[in-house]
Amino acid sequence: MTKNDLFSIVKHFELITTDRYCRRLSRHNVPYKHLGVSIVLSGIHAIIFDLDGTLYFSDGLAREVSLAATRFIARLKGIEPDTAADMIRETRARLSIASGVDTPLTTVCSELGGSPRQFHEAITPAVTPELYLKRDERLVNLLASLKKRYELYIYTNNNSTLSSRTLSTLGISDLFNGVFTIEDSWRPKPDRSALRSLLSSIGRLPEECLFVGDRYDIDLRLPAEMGSAVMLISSLDDLFRLEIPAGGKTP
Ligand SMILES: [Mg+2]
Numbered sequence: 001m002t003k004n005d006l007f008s009i010v011k012h013f014e015l016i017t018t019d020r021y022c023r024r025l026s027r028h029n030v031p032y033k034h035l036g037v038s039i040v041l042s043g044i045h046a047i048i049f050d051l052d053g054t055l056y057f058s059d060g061l062a063r064e065v066s067l068a069a070t071r072f073i074a075r076l077k078g079i080e081p082d083t084a085a086d087m088i089r090e091t092r093a094r095l096s097i098a099s100g101v102d103t104p105l106t107t108v109c110s111e112l113g114g115s116p117r118q119f120h121e122a123i124t125p126a127v128t129p130e131l132y133l134k135r136d137e138r139l140v141n142l143l144a145s146l147k148k149r150y151e152l153y154i155y156t157n158n159n160s161t162l163s164s165r166t167l168s169t170l171g172i173s174d175l176f177n178g179v180f181t182i183e184d185s186w187r188p189k190p191d192r193s194a195l196r197s198l199l200s201s202i203g204r205l206p207e208e209c210l211f212v213g214d215r216y217d218i219d220l221r222l223p224a225e226m227g228s229a230v231m232l233i234s235s236l237d238d239l240f241r242l243e244i245p246a247g248g249k250t251p
Pocket residue numbers: 050051052053054213214215
């Protein structure tokens with residue numbers, strides 16, 4: 001990640017340390033419960049979340065997706081799964097070096113001859129979010145609180161069936177104004193035209209949106225280039241930097 005990337009991450013935020021944050025809150029007589037680094041959003045009307053690896057973390061589920069992709073390529077090419085796994089790894093590395101950015105699994109499988117539609121049809125029956133995830137009360141409360149102030153959306157490279165099962169298992173299905181999946185365009189993130197179409201569909205300008213994701217190249221680089229605020233997270237705790245202080249007001 002370059003200095004410019006870091007700059008764009010914080011472009012529309014104020015990152016306020018606990019000390020300064022608490023002093024500002026007490027000056028405004030706002031009660032607070034949130035300790036740690038917090039984020040104050042300005043001019044943001046919509047928050048657009050990636051799903052997998054952003055609203056939950058599960059190595060087991062990630063392994064299941066990876067295994068399903070390996071089996072799909074093995075069948076497609078008529079090769080052993082171990083060979084298919086090597087092929088996926090090498091293809092991802094080659095594409096990422098050529099483009100200079102990380103490559104999503106759907107794009108890797110397309111490069112190997114399986115269309116995004118075939119890929120998703122193949123992996124859906126083999127992936128079981130219900131085995132790995134459960135209702136997350138803290139996440140439910142965070143999103144319910146954010147929903148009072150912002151429009152909330154999902155934008156994912158996952159398909160609608162698995163996304164819907166994942167959201168339902170986490171207990172957050174009803175908290176989004178809209179869910180954008182691979183079926184909307186069959187063009188995986190990052191894709192400028194799919195992103196433009198999403199923004200047009202929600203009626204928001206890039207600068208009115210905050211994108212939240214776990215992979216900068218895939219989820220955030222393009223929105224940042226287009227003028228959106230972005231937030232890179234590496235753990236579920238990072239998400240809670242979006243928590244609104246008790247009293248419902250930010251300074
Ligand atoms: Mg992700």
